[in-house]
Amino acid sequence: MPSISRDEVAHLARLARLAVTEDELDLFAGQLDQIVAAVAQVGEVAGQDIPPTSHAVPLTNVFRRDLARPGLTPRQALAAAPAAEDDRFRVPRILGEEA
């Protein structure tokens, strides 16, 4: 029987870049455990030799002609940005995150 601990939920939340509260950890640990228990039934076929399907429609790479075509102007692209500066997206510092 699979089980998802509170610590595991905290780890998943970190991987998914989701800040979670202590209350949410309790709530999600219980719910995810219940959901995983319910979906674990697919494991019945784990050992069987069946090709996996990722897409219902067979996928092949699609190329288009290598021609220039109009795109968004910097102004359009930045119109919905939370912060912009000098025609660029302004983001918080990205260095020095890992101790």
Next chain:
Amino acid sequence: MTELTRLDAADIAAKVQAREVSAVEVAQAHLDRIEAVDRTVHAFLHVDTERALQAAKAVDEDVAAGRPPASPLAGVPLALKDVLTMQGAPTTCGSKMLEGWQPPYDATVTQRLLAAGVVILGKTNMDEFAMGSSTENSAYGVTRNPWDLDRIPGGSGGGSSAALAAFEAPLAIGTDTGGSIRQPGSVTGTVGVKPTYGTVSRYGLVAFSSSLDQAGPCARTVLDAALLHEVIAGHDPLDSTSIDAPVPPVVAAAREGATGDLAGVRVGVVTELGGDGYQPGVLSAFNAAVEQLRALGAEIVEVSCPSFLLALPAYYLIAPSEASSNLARFDAMRYGLRVGDDGTRSAEEVMSLTRAAGFGAEVKRRIMLGTYALSAGYYDAYYGSAQKVRTLIMRDFDAAFSKVDVLVSPTTPTTAFRIGERTDDPMAMYRADLCTIPSNLAGNAALSVPCGLSDDDGLPVGLQIMSPALQDHRGYRVAAAYEVARNAAQGGPLITRVPELEVAH
């Protein structure tokens, strides 16, 4: 004026062309109806009054100048699910993450609607990022089912289905990843169609689960859905999964079906989609519908699809896995919400705080579930197995369609449940998609057509008709024949029995 809101799309288009009524009058009647009832129903997140009237005026000018109509739906109002982009209006996906976001481009579906002279009234409410079966996961409040205001209108496209049942629009667009067009159609007594995957462009459809998402038509009649289907479907180079093939002849099939003859059509009843866990009133309405199909000349056989029992578990691994990846784009950097950017916090901290504030509980659950299923050590057991199940489901469909032309089942195991009834129990909510999910996993066409009221609670029941990939027209033919027969047997279209809503003045 109010009668205009009761008309079918095909009738509206004909009257506009015949100059019996102007497209502007039609649009205004629907905008007035929205004004009168939407405070109660809350189907719309945004009403685009000015541009709707402009679009209607352009249709009237074409008619006055004697120009041929842009499409068979020119001048017909439509409600657009808020997961498809349209310039000049916000696209929120029912999420705080995208509150007020103005997309810089139109979805292909939107472009096709505008080019067809369809009058887009506004954007409809939905479960956040289309995750849910009740529209209760919208960050902007619930939508109410016009049949009973204490009940859910289905989900994720509950705004679109409620808009139809409340006569706020004769047409709507939905998107169906696990049943989000068909289940809302079922519980509101309206028609909802999930076309074959790849036949309606996903360009401009904000992605939830890319291998499953498919936009499709919602309407009050089978013919109206078919007319809308032909407007929005077709190959699009901007969607790499778009199928380069002719649109199945769905309008012709709907017209053929309406003659009421199903002689020679083989209909398979799926053994696994019924029995325990299904509401008795749903099963009796479904069984009556099957008898009706038999009376129309169809040959009825029972078909077993054993892998369908694994469809729900497989779906709740595949869809959250794809969602966890797709929703990584909401990183607080280029668009959407950003919180906590106080000059001291890092990008990663801002990202985590933003996603915590911007996503609701169901979206967070699914992102974490998907992250789990894709984790090293669990991948083979969960995601890998789910992909194998997907193969088995496709094989079951192939075997079934070698024996029958279409498959039928109830669209969803129950009628509309009460608002709040399942919000604390994710698995109970997920079971609403039990019958619809197999066609998403296999990519084939499926639709829901109203099949009467449940005798235990008086609420609408849907008949699901599944067709092979690119054979969408088969389902339309059977649905149209059934619709005509049911209307005749039950004294008119089901939708005319929806209670009158109290009108605000």
